[in-house]
Amino acid sequence: MTAVLDVPSGDAARVETPPVGDPRLARLSLNQRTTAQWSLREALDGARAAGLSSIGLWREPVAEVGLETAAQWVADSGLRVSSLCRGGFFTAEEPDAREAADADNRAAIDECVALGTDVLVLVPGGLPGGSKDLAGARERAAEAIGRLAPYAGERGVRLGIEPMHPIFAADRGVVSSLRQALDIAEQHPASQVGVVVDTYHLWWEPDVEQQIARAGERIVAYQVCDWITPVPADNLLGRGMMGDGHVDFPAFTRAVAATGYAGDVEVEIFNADVWAAAGEDVVATMARRYAELVEPYL
Amino acid sequence: MTAVLDVPSGDAARVETPPVGDPRLARLSLNQRTTAQWSLREALDGARAAGLSSIGLWREPVAEVGLETAAQWVADSGLRVSSLCRGGFFTAEEPDAREAADADNRAAIDECVALGTDVLVLVPGGLPGGSKDLAGARERAAEAIGRLAPYAGERGVRLGIEPMHPIFAADRGVVSSLRQALDIAEQHPASQVGVVVDTYHLWWEPDVEQQIARAGERIVAYQVCDWITPVPADNLLGRGMMGDGHVDFPAFTRAVAATGYAGDVEVEIFNADVWAAAGEDVVATMARRYAELVEPYL
Secondary structure (H helix, E strand, O other), X not given: OOOOEOOOOOOEOOOOOOOOOOHHHOOEEEEHHXXXXXXXXXXXXXXXXXXXXXXXXXXXXXXXXXXXXXXXXXXXXXXXXXXXEEEEOOOOOOHXXXXXXXXXXXXXXXXXXXXXOOEEEEEOEOOOOOOOOHHHHHHHHHHHHHHHHHHHHHOOOEEEEOOOOHHHOOOOEXXXXXXXXXXXXXXXXXXXXXXXXXHHHHOOOOOHHHHHHHHHHHEEEEEEOEEOOOOOOOHHXXXXXXXXXXXXXXXXXXXXXXXXXXXXXXXXXXXXXXXXXXXXXXXXXXXXXXXXXXXXXX | OOOOEOOOOOOEOOOOOOOOOOHHHOOEEEEHHHHOXXXXXXXXXXXXXXXXXXXXXXXXXXXXXXXXXXXXXXXXXXXXXXXXXXXXXXOOOOHHHHHHHHHHHHHHHXXXXXXXXXXXXXXXXXXXXXXXXXXXXXXXXXXXXXXXXXXXXXXXXXXXXXXXXXXXXXXXEOOOOHHHHHHHHOOOOOOOEEEEEEHHXXXXXXXXXXXXXXXXXXXXXXXXXXXXXXXXXXXXXXXXOXXXXXXXXXXXXXXXXXXXXXXXXXXXXXXXXXXXXXXXXXXXXXXXXXXXXXXXXX
């Protein structure tokens, strides 16, 4: 008998792969960037073949096949869309660029409606080139969220502010902690603005369990992947398969579950080794690790 | 006339190098790791030749020449010792290892006394190998500080808890924000336990200016260097010369000055390109950047 191996670690699997129809898979979602080696079509087919019930989509691969086609494929697949990634990038200083970002975010909200998801993940954006005004960039992000919130709410879409690990504060996401994301979200109705809780971005936050409790019904998405060391040269790709790094998934998941969060759990991993593996093996590994480290604590 | 060039950027210097005796140099300290290409002897001579009045020392190069010799050299140099780096590494789980860490930290406190500095910089340490219990590691660090504080206080040394950028939470420093460092420090008299405020580690913290105000007299050291992108493959070396990255030094420095902080300002840069330059050029560049971006706001 050949041992089943996890990817990308190459370790022997510690648990059986949950079979199609296993109730433990009912809330597991494949964020499609986890299998960047797959097209949208392959990701939908792969998620269904593995018995998942939902998928997290990205705008670019959706645009590639066209929104209408993508929406049809999703409907045919029977999968829920747990979220659409990503709106945001709100930190430009020029009025024209800010208006363009607003328009693009309204388009993203419309795409959510077409694809049948009620969650748009917002990546706030980094410092504009040459700027050192972090406070100003944060203010502009908060203002843009305020401008978009009613538009989203009218369409039944909730904006999910994604606080990002401080390693990205300069170049990608100026909202750096769950506390800070909630300070912004709480200025708006929970039906319009919530937060994305991602283990990779937030595991270090000193009072993260209290902030998760504070978030309560504002948690619009729970994303999981691990913080691995050493951080690779391209630090965008420093995400690991759950269990390969330093995150305490049971504790984190219990805190999220205690809020009453009943949504899907997205696995979102950017990692060159994950992308070099066969998509089927990635999905099978993530289902095993989820069954071991996350699902029992939901 | 040959243009004076900054290192490691190679940009033309924007301001004149402050000459020896310039009052603007009165609080500028060379942390000796900024000139890792220099021995202790060379660093003392180099700092004095540049007209600085203080130096931040590291235990390893002090031990290399012997504590007594180092103390004599320091006394002869006329330089103040702004701090000694570093105590800490408190997160081991085994009682033996914890006792060894306590003993090593008491030795470091004694070395502070011998070298004539009243500040021991504490690097808390990371997760023990294989552990995912970040909360536990943080608790052990706080407990160790509590055990050491009276010993330090009796010897006139203040422990400086150094909150470290969350990129280091797994492998180096489990205290991840100034807010968290203050939560620990405030359990002890300010004469025993304070905090190290380092622009590189803290520039991203959403309410850092409020936390600096809260710190008040607990700021035992102000260290400056820049956050540069892209973060290099060895992320320990991602520190930049002030002005080469994303940190708003005037705003940060004003906040520190508003607390009444009257101590030295240490330049501490770990950067392979800085270390590849001539030590004299590093010290001259740091003096210029300090005169431009930091000193006017003190």
